[in-house]
Amino acid sequence: MSAKTMLASLCIIATNVFAQPSSPSVQRSEPFPEPTSGANRLLFMPDGNTLFFNFTPRKGIEVTVYNPNHQVSATTRSSIRSWSNWRMYTSQLRGLYAINGQAVVFLEQQIHLKPALYRLVFDAHSGALLSDTLVARLSRPNLLNHHVVSSNPEEIPSFVIKKDPDSDFYGIAMTNMGTRNAAKRIRVLHFSPHHTLLNDAFFEVPDNHLKYIDVADMHVNADSAVFLATFAYNNGVFYTRNSRIIIGKLQPGHRSFQTSVLEHTANMQVQNAALQYNRQDGHIYLLTTVQSRTTEEKPIMRTNLINRFALLMNVINPDNLTVKNHYFVRHNLLDTYAQQHLQYKYPYYGEIQDFRLNPDGSVQLLMEETDVTTRTIYDSTLLHFKTPTTNTITHLGGIGLVKLGADGKELDGYAIAKDQRAEAFINTFALNKRNQSGWTFRAADNWMNLSGFCSYDFFSADGRDYVIYNDYPSNKENTSERYRSQKTVYQMSRTNTVCAVYDGHQINKTWLYGEPAAGESRFTQMEMIARKPDGKSFATMMIERKEGHKQAYIVWVTL
Known part of the structure; x- marks a missing residue:
């Protein structure tokens, strides 16, 4: 072999070595007893x-x-x-x-x-x-004045709080369910970093024929504006009628909202929404689920055999609140991947859990299969009385990741087989709201609710996708991607945290906290994940089980 040939070979080898993704950096705190009550x-x-x-x-x-x-x-x-x-x-x-x-x-x-x-x-x-x-403080709720828009009948938040990601200004949206007056139903407060009230206004519905209104989502843009997306509708016998999405902007010096009705959503039964501001192009992105029976669009999501949904993206100009673009999401590449690799017989029907706006103008959709069931158990007493107890169980299946271009067309899509069981209701956009709204509060009557350890999280760093979730070692070591080969995760204390890395071509799975020995477990409380602004560093709580003894650690991870 000539010197030139040998040098070229060494360069290729060196290039391949340095091209390999480095292992995530994990730093642990000193151990402490696992918190088994309350919330963290x-x-x-x-x-x-x-x-x-x-x-x-x-x-x-x-x-x-x-x-x-x-x-x-x-x-x-x-x-x-x-x-x-x-x-x-x-x-x-x-x-x-x-x-x-x-x-x-x-x-x-x-x-x-x-x-x-x-x-x-x-x-x-x-x-x-x-x-x-x-x-x-609000009036006592009157549920007769309310028709539940969310797909979770138990989730009717009275307060929604959002902070500007780039400043310390924040806003509070309040829903008064004690009034039938739509003009007095939603009130928004805008605060400075010193908790000084900057503005206070009610959100008035521009169409007097719409009697009900609910908060969809909100964004605060420093001291310049608060953007609020709402559902406006009338009650039907089984579903809402004459519904619209109305978006508004509250500016300093104004005691009322500038509003705009998204007419293309007329008569669509929109149930869930998430709103984000894109600082790259200066537009508002509002992603909403739509009951498929109220649109001609083909459904791409479902929570059971009856409830099927389409997914609608709305791109809005924040200056005049006009719609620059709107499109229904289609993910044929994800469907094909799931059918070829996970051996699905049907398209992928996971529901939306969150979305991310990338610096290159693309949109990343985070999806997950869910199946919600309820079970009522009657406990008999010595006096022959039967006490009903209703348990809600959510089966969390395959993960679906979709990347859309600025025009809404699918650029990439792939799926990861997963099967978890959570004794709780997991709602649409759960990842979007998980860390900041609601919590899994473990107490005597629901200490088995470990839903905070379920589902997954997503990160993007150095051109690669990182998907974090808890799974059994047998599932991770299974070379088959077939979804039916996955063992359902019932015991979270027997899991370890998987880090699945996608480089645009293939998925490689490793253990986030290192290779576990036989009988050892290291798993993550997913709902505790706190992100750093760089997008690739986070902290969370890790539970380690060795020989039946468990200890907790705070871990700091850099991907």
Whole structure:
């Protein structure tokens, strides 16, 4: 072999070596006992600290502060002054943000059957509770005034809180279900980073024939505007009638919303939505699900054999609220991949869980198969009374990832076989709302609810997709992609966290926390994942099981 040939061969080998994706970097905290009650969250602070929140009905709120070197610098336990700690179980998380250098938690609580929103401010260095303030209280809900638009009949949030991703301004949208007056149903507050009220306005429906209105989603653009998407409709016997999507903008100095009716959504039964602002092209992207029976578009999603949905993307000019483009999503490449690799007999029908706007103008759709069932069990007593107990179970199946171009056409699509069982209702856009709205609060009556460990998360870094989820070792080591070969995950404590890497051609699966020994498990609490702005770094809680003994760690991961 000549010197030139040998040199060329060495260059090729070196190129192949350096082209291989590096393993994710994982740093652990010191171990601590696994939290088996309450709810947990993580929050990155601008100064490099990481705050670990443990919300419990007995001990109040415990905050552990990790410094930039991932060492514990403080631990503080606080009690809420506005209401008793035992009421924590009935509260709902509505937001957790770093605002003005402090950690701010928004909790919704029922006070005398009236929805109330509290703002809790914590010191970023000590973790101490600095203040808890009642922000708003609404009238007692009258469910006769409400027709449930969401596909989850239990999910009717009274408060929606959104913070601008690029600043510390935030907004609060309140839905008063105690009134029949549509003009007084939705109220929006716009706040500065110092919690100063900048604006306060009701969202009025421009069409007087539409009697009902609900919040779909919201975006805050610093101090310049609050954008609100809403569902407006009338009640039918079995479904909504004369429905429309109405989008509005609230600007400083204006006491009312500028509104626009999306006429192309007329009479569509739109059920769920997620809104994002694209800073690359300066437009608003509103993604909505549509009942297939109210449109001629072919359904691409379903939650059971009856409920089938199409997926509609709306691209809106934020200046005048006109629709620049709208299109129904089609994912033929995903269908083909699922049929060829996972051996599906039918198209992929997973429902939308989130979407991401990429710097190159493309749109990434995150989908997941769901099948929601309910089961009622009657417990007989010695007095022959039967007490009904209803359990909701969601089967979470295959993961579907779709990339769309700026024109809405599918550029790529692939699927990953997965089969999990969660004893909870997993709603549409669950990944979009999981970290900031609602929580899995483990207590005596639902300690088996481990849905916070289910589903998956998605990251994109250095031209590769990273999909994170918990699975049995036998499923990961199974060389067949066939979906029927997957063993259903019932015991989360027997799983390990999979990191599936897609490079545009093939999928390679590794263990995120290293190769487990026989009988060992290391799994992630998915709902606790906190992201850094770089898009490829996150923190979460990892549970490690060895010889039947479990310990928890906070882990910091860089992909």
